[in-house]
Amino acid sequence: MPELPEVETIARGLRPSLIGRKIIDATVYLAKTPEGEWAEKSTFEAAVTGRVIKDVRRRGKLLIIYFQEKYFQEEYFQEEQRRGSSGVTGITGMAFHLKMTGRLFTYDEHAQAHKHTRVAFRLQNTAGPQFHDGARGTTEAQGKEQASVSEQSQLFFDDARTFGYVRLFSRESLKHWSFWTQLGPEPLGISVDDFCHRMQGRRGMKALLLDQHIIAGVGNIYADEALFSAGIHPNTKGHDVPRAKLVRLHAALQAVLLQSIAECGSSIRDYRDAHGNAGAFQNNFRVYGRSGQTCVACQTPLATAKIAGRTTVFCEHCQR
DNA sequence: AGCGGGACCTGTGGGC
DNA sequence: TGCCCACAGGTCCCGC
Numbered sequence: 001m002p003e004l005p006e007v008e009t010i011a012r013g014l015r016p017s018l019i020g021r022k023i024i025d026a027t028v029y030l031a032k033t034p035e036g037e038w039a040e041k042s043t044f045e046a047a048v049t050g051r052v053i054k055d056v057r058r059r060g061k062l063l064i065i066y067f068q069e070k071y072f073q074e075e076y077f078q079e080e081q082r083r084g085s086s087g088v089t090g091i092t093g094m095a096f097h098l099k100m101t102g103r104l105f106t107y108d109e110h111a112q113a114h115k116h117t118r119v120a121f122r123l124q125n126t127a128g129p130q131f132h133d134g135a136r137g138t139t140e141a142q143g144k145e146q147a148s149v150s151e152q153s154q155l156f157f158d159d160a161r162t163f164g165y166v167r168l169f170s171r172e173s174l175k176h177w178s179f180w181t182q183l184g185p186e187p188l189g190i191s192v193d194d195f196c197h198r199m200q201g202r203r204g205m206k207a208l209l210l211d212q213h214i215i216a217g218v219g220n221i222y223a224d225e226a227l228f229s230a231g232i233h234p235n236t237k238g239h240d241v242p243r244a245k246l247v248r249l250h251a252a253l254q255a256v257l258l259q260s261i262a263e264c265g266s267s268i269r270d271y272r273d274a275h276g277n278a279g280a281f282q283n284n285f286r287v288y289g290r291s292g293q294t295c296v297a298c299q300t301p302l303a304t305a306k307i308a309g310r311t312t313v314f315c316e317h318c319q320r
Numbered sequence: 321a322g323c324g325g326g327a328c329c330t331g332t333g334g335g336c
Numbered sequence: 337t338g339c340c341c342a343c344a345g346g347t348c349c350c351g352c
Contacts, residue, residue: 003346061346100345101330116330161329163346179347203322212347220345268344309324310345 002098004187004217005260006279007058010104013274015056017106018065018155022052024122033118033157036167036177038091044119047091047168052126059095060183060216063104066093090170095180096157102164104274109152119166121155184215187253196246199238206234207308209253218253220310221266221288226253228287233319234307259284287313 002010026048028034034044051067058064069092096104106123113120157166167177174180185194198214199205208214209223218226227234229252232245241249260266265279268289273279282289286296291304295315303316 097346099329099347159329160331161345163329201322207323210346306324311343 002100002102002265003061003219003222004058005222005257005281006265006273007061007063007098007217008261009265009273009279010098011056011058011063014063014104014106014155017153017274018053018056018123020053020126021123021153022126023048023050024124024152025049026119026121027113028119029113030118030159030162032162033159033165034167035165036169037173038168044168048094048121051091053123058217059180060186060212061097061219062180063096063098064093065096067091090172091168092170094166094168096166097164098159099161099163099165101161102157102159105156105158105276106274107154107156109154111154111156113156114158116158116160117156118159118162118164119157123153123155125151125153179212182213184211184213187215187217188257190215190250192247192250195250196243199241199246199249201238203238204235204308205232205238205241205249206310206312208238210308210310217257220312221268221285222253222256222260223310224288224313225256225286228314228319229256231319233316234305234312234314236320287315289313 026045028041028044031041034041038044038047053065054068055066056063057066096102098104109122157164169177169180184198187195190198195215199208201208201214203211205227206223209218209226210220224234226249230245230249232241232249260279260281263280263284264273264277266281266285267278268282287302290302291311291313292301294301295318298315298317300315300317302313304311304313306312
């Protein structure tokens, strides 16, 4: 379920507890969870070890952890030299796709991996002078002393249904990751003109909204909610929708996404934010999950159909 | 070209 | 209580 607002909420929650932390080591519990050119268990584990987290961001439904780059870090250079040319140089971050049931939680250092833990990262709080410019004189002994007193924590990637993945990337490898290169623009940043242009395809409106190449980050929940809000039938072909209605949809989509982010996302079954808290936007659903109930606007019973491969709930009276 | 359907998964919940 | 099965859904892929 994590769609744009949920992933955004997770990123915001993780950011303060991850930035500046160093990955002490990682354990891959499910071999298929890492993808891409550094997917093999021991390669993945070696490749993330020693990285310092620079930032946590979102792109579409992807949650991205950026690492500090090696040329800013003498320590990195030494570590990569020690590893030799094992093909793990140049890595700039890792991208998580949570799919339906993926979760990213931070825990204290004593937490144990459990049934659904797919990858676990042990983290060390590296806050200290050795990471400031011109302070590379820190000795190994000082480093060890700091490590022993600094706080440790863990980041777990849990995923009951195992559809989720994590992928290490370098600047170069991103160019060859087609999902990344073909990802459409962010719905919260797209202009009205670009949005209308992109939504004028031959396919049905729901299929267009769900297509990550056209716009990134919209899933079943927010597609249904935005279409209801704009009064558009999910099966209407994009090129048959008048521009005025596409303009309304652009505003409706942004409004529903922003409101959901403000309420920390929607919690249906699995979804929890980085602190294990449920979101509240599910209380604002007007069509999603309301099959058979009446339309909040006209009291007509809501219709349910399989559209673009998804269960779709809509109002036949309000959406045309 | 676009759409439907299958595959990938497992926890949940309704029906009996 | 317990069993069976449909269902949930993001993405890719295949075939019509």
